Amino acid sequence: MKDGHNAAEYIVEDKEAGLFRIHRDAFVDQAVFERERAMIFDRSWLFAGHTSEFPNPGDFVTRSVAGRPMILVRSDDGEFRALLNTCRHRGNLVCRESKGSGAEVFRCFYHGWIYNTRGELKGIPGEEAYSEAFDRESLGLEPAPRMHNHRGCIFVSFDPDIESFEDYMGDALAVFNNTLDLGDLEFTEGQYKYSMRANWKLIVENSMDGYHGAATHERYFTHFIPAMGLSDSVKPAGAEPTPGVPLAFAHGGTQTLRNGHVTIAMPSSERTGNRSSTFLEKYHAAALAEFRNGLVHVHGEAKARMVEGGAGNYLIFPNLVVIDGWRVFRSFYPLSPDYMEISGWALMPKEDSPELRAARLEWYLGFQGPGGFATPDDVEALEGCQAAFATRKEVEWSDISRGMKATGPGGTGELQMRSFWREWNARMTTGGHAESWDD
Numbered sequence: 001m002k003d004g005h006n007a008a009e010y011i012v013e014d015k016e017a018g019l020f021r022i023h024r025d026a027f028v029d030q031a032v033f034e035r036e037r038a039m040i041f042d043r044s045w046l047f048a049g050h051t052s053e054f055p056n057p058g059d060f061v062t063r064s065v066a067g068r069p070m071i072l073v074r075s076d077d078g079e080f081r082a083l084l085n086t087c088r089h090r091g092n093l094v095c096r097e098s099k100g101s102g103a104e105v106f107r108c109f110y111h112g113w114i115y116n117t118r119g120e121l122k123g124i125p126g127e128e129a130y131s132e133a134f135d136r137e138s139l140g141l142e143p144a145p146r147m148h149n150h151r152g153c154i155f156v157s158f159d160p161d162i163e164s165f166e167d168y169m170g171d172a173l174a175v176f177n178n179t180l181d182l183g184d185l186e187f188t189e190g191q192y193k194y195s196m197r198a199n200w201k202l203i204v205e206n207s208m209d210g211y212h213g214a215a216t217h218e219r220y221f222t223h224f225i226p227a228m229g230l231s232d233s234v235k236p237a238g239a240e241p242t243p244g245v246p247l248a249f250a251h252g253g254t255q256t257l258r259n260g261h262v263t264i265a266m267p268s269s270e271r272t273g274n275r276s277s278t279f280l281e282k283y284h285a286a287a288l289a290e291f292r293n294g295l296v297h298v299h300g301e302a303k304a305r306m307v308e309g310g311a312g313n314y315l316i317f318p319n320l321v322v323i324d325g326w327r328v329f330r331s332f333y334p335l336s337p338d339y340m341e342i343s344g345w346a347l348m349p350k351e352d353s354p355e356l357r358a359a360r361l362e363w364y365l366g367f368q369g370p371g372g373f374a375t376p377d378d379v380e381a382l383e384g385c386q387a388a389f390a391t392r393k394e395v396e397w398s399d400i401s402r403g404m405k406a407t408g409p410g411g412t413g414e415l416q417m418r419s420f421w422r423e424w425n426a427r428m429t430t431g432g433h434a435e436s437w438d439d
């Protein structure tokens, strides 16, 4: 039986025949969920936040990372730190605000222990009541076992022995750097937080799913986009758009990036613009032209096209999705097999004029926002999948074979999902990376 310890039984792959199926228990079983925590979330590099969220000494944000409450803080010595948000006395959350600035200390309200912004324990009411053995020096807020600041992106790992961030990223590092080359980037004010009654792996699949766009987001792609006077204009130079394939995915070309990372399109200097640019070109042409001139000045023509066009949607395994067409970072954590919390941030260049910034945000929120054309549809679809997994004794398998041994599905194939699941399977069984992620 599938007891969560033989994850291989959750996947049936027949490369010869071109079939790939997932057992629906993988989305539902408590034992799978607990093993995912131990084998995946506790042993990966995880995106935690961006330094632009807490740029100055005394600035901080708090959030949960892989189930752990954390404080991301810029300390008085200028260092960025990721501290576990639990008091060394008897456990309380030390900081209960979601963000702040100008902090000099964090004071636990339960008994009043005080920590400085480096996490050092500095004040204990009635300290004389402790014995000689009590070691205040060793009772600072515990940092995440590993932290890495990659060009302002803070990643943490709860595995002290994890490989280096660069090794972990594999071929995704170049794609990620291409995203970060857009400028001096910052998360815009605010964070889009929502939740779904669905398994976290469903949003991994959905975030890179070109197949669902035309059906799930029909109103957007077949009504709104034409009504805005926009066309399927994102395509490889000289190629025609694929009928019925939303242009966000039309350039296709899924590439595995090792270690479970995968993109639905590589950055390319052969392409001009992306999903955002078509809108900006039509309605904010002068502001975009000015921004493009700046990009060309920094990178030259070809690289500037690559940077602006971006990579489509891509996954940094296990749970960071970068949606280059909208300049969005999305991460998510399961709280149970059938429930997850999701965060979205807009990562935008500080060089943007106010007009361009407003336009980019409008475009982002119009599709991805709480009242946007896409996200509510996707929530509905994924919660529908989860609800229907109640039939899993009778209907056991989901299929993600699309594009195996076939040519021509373009951006609507499912290689990106198979790549994710192959890594998932390896992590859950051997604990290491998969040996291959391609069909």
Ligand code: FES
Pocket (backbone or CB within 6 Å): 087, 088, 089, 090, 091, 092, 108, 109, 110, 111, 112, 113
């Ligand atoms: S739990 Fe924080 S001071 Fe007691």
Ligand SMILES: [Fe+2]
Pocket (backbone or CB within 6 Å): 206, 212, 213, 216, 217, 374, 378
């Ligand atoms: Fe969608």
